[in-house]
Amino acid sequence: MSASDRWQTVHPSQFAHEQEALEVLRGGLPNQSPFRAWSNFEFIADDGSINEVDALVVSTDRLYLIEIKSWRGEDGGNQTYWTVHTPAGERTYENPLLLANRKAKKLKSLLARQDAFKKAPVPFIQAAVFLSSKECAIQLDEIAGQYVYARPGWPAGIRPDLGSQR
Numbered sequence: 001m002s003a004s005d006r007w008q009t010v011h012p013s014q015f016a017h018e019q020e021a022l023e024v025l026r027g028g029l030p031n032q033s034p035f036r037a038w039s040n041f042e043f044i045a046d047d048g049s050i051n052e053v054d055a056l057v058v059s060t061d062r063l064y065l066i067e068i069k070s071w072r073g074e075d076g077g078n079q080t081y082w083t084v085h086t087p088a089g090e091r092t093y094e095n096p097l098l099l100a101n102r103k104a105k106k107l108k109s110l111l112a113r114q115d116a117f118k119k120a121p122v123p124f125i126q127a128a129v130f131l132s133s134k135e136c137a138i139q140l141d142e143i144a145g146q147y148v149y150a151r152p153g154w155p156a157g158i159r160p161d162l163g164s165q166r
Contacts, residue, residue: 006031010041017070018054021132024151025055025066034058045106053103054130062124065107067100070132076139097147100127 007026013019022039029035036058043051055066069075073086083092104125111122128147131138138150 006036008036008038010038013040017132018068021068021070021130022055024132025057025068025130028152029057034060043107043110046109047106049106051103051106053107056107058123062126064126064128065100065104066128066130067096067103068130068132069096072133072135074137074139075131078141078144082140082144095144096129097127100129103127 006029009022013022025037025039029037037055038053039055041053041056043053045051053065054068055064057064057066071084073084075082075084077083077092077095080095080098081092082095083090104127108122108125111117126147128149130149132151134151136150138145138148140148
């Protein structure tokens with residue numbers, strides 16, 4: 001099976017920055033079993049909410065639900081809120097890992113009801129955030145920075161990059 005067969009784009013991204021981030025993820029996907037990925041899909045959860053998934057990756061021990069953020073500027077904050085500082089000002093957001101974690105729980109619940117998982121449990125779905133911009137400075141402490149990854153090539157020791165999780 002080729003690397004391209006391991007990655008399924010459900011819907012192409014409308015945004016150049018997101019498509020570029022997905023290509024970075026795709027380039028880092030190992031070309032071996034069991035690794036597979038799906039990008040840009042939506043699902044309707046049991047509560048009726050519509051949830052968009054940027055990428056879902058099967059690894060050796062779990063699934064990763066990856067939320068892509070292409071924010072430029074200095075990203076800092078805590079476990080609850082992040083603030084992105086740019087020359088034009090600042091914006092505050094809920095920690096995107098919390099959003100990804102809620103989606104992961106909803107997806108796991110949905111998958112658990114499928115026939116494919118009647119005889120085997122749904123694997124653990126780990127929420128993760130990929131800060132994909134080359135113009136991003138990440139200033140998160142050890143707790144707020146858990147499961148937050150930078151692009152491959154970031155200076156060593158500053159933030160784990162995507163390749164460090166294989």
